[in-house]
Amino acid sequence: MVKFLNLNDNSCVTMTTKDERLSFLEEMKDVKRIKKPNRAEVQAPKELTPGHLERQRSAVEKVVRDRNPLTADMVEPLKSHDVLSWQRPGVQHGVFRKLRLGQYPIEARLDLHRMTVEEARREVFSFIGDCVRYGLRSVIILHGKGERNPDGIAQLKSYVAKWLPELDSVLAFHSAQKHHGGTGAVYVMVRKSERDKQNNRERHGSR
Incomplete structure (x- = not known):
């Protein structure tokens, strides 16, 4: 009696006769073992799209609104004894x-x-x-x-x-x-x- 591994569900199939064994091998001759693990491969895109770049730029360069109205430019210079x-x-x-x-x-x-x-x-x-x-x-x-x-x-x-x-x-x-x-x-x-x-x-x- 010979046991063969069923590739579909990992169960064992028992061959009781020579003819059944030969028939089974004939049907399975084109089956190839899966070499890679059975999981999806997720990879980051090699090149960022314009949309990705724009979103990155917006996140990094997001300007916090300045509600302070006071001028930050140059002003008229005053001396120590000038009276305000x-x-x-x-x-x-x-x-x-x-x-x-x-x-x-x-x-x-x-x-x-x-x-x-x-x-x-x-x-x-x-x-x-x-x-x-x-x-x-x-x-x-x-x-x-x-x-x-x-x-x-x-x-x-x-x-x-x-x-x-x-x-x-x-x-x-x-x-x-x-x-x-x-x-x-x-x-x-x-x-x-x-x-x-x-x-x-x-x-x-x-x-």
């Missing part, structure tokens, strides 16, 4: 005078010393936004005088002078009094938030 002074139309003279003389309590301060221009740009934008959010009206920004610079240019001061009028929330600013940093700092008056305005209207309207 600016107010929006509608700001009362008496209010601006009190700001200039440092007579409003300083509710928050931002120190820009040792920052790069880009770092200061982000901090000033964020700081004024926080002041509006928390209802702070009178604050100070320390920008320095740049007295150690060989060219005498107060770089951060120059940018702050350009940035503050670009923010709608800023009503006025003026270089600080000497005891608060002099021309190396600036008082800033911040606009009331809509929430605070509404609270004032309700409070006055209730009287």
Whole structure:
């Protein structure tokens, strides 16, 4: 008795006679053994298509939207002793005078010393936004005088002078009094938030 392996289901076929064995071999003569494993071959394409390249480029070069409106370009250079002074139309003279003389309590301060221009740009934008959010009206920004610079240019001061009028929330600013940093700092008056305005209207309207 001879046993043969059935290639279809790996079971054994038993040959009981010589004729059956010869007949089986005749039928199986064209069958070849599978040399490779019975699994699909998945290979990455040798060349990336334009679509693949575009998707890669979009993922790598995706630009995060910059919501900071403050200019990053060159600005007019100011010197250490230049005085900063600016107010929006509608700001009362008496209010601006009190700001200039440092007579409003300083509710928050931002120190820009040792920052790069880009770092200061982000901090000033964020700081004024926080002041509006928390209802702070009178604050100070320390920008320095740049007295150690060989060219005498107060770089951060120059940018702050350009940035503050670009923010709608800023009503006025003026270089600080000497005891608060002099021309190396600036008082800033911040606009009331809509929430605070509404609270004032309700409070006055209730009287």
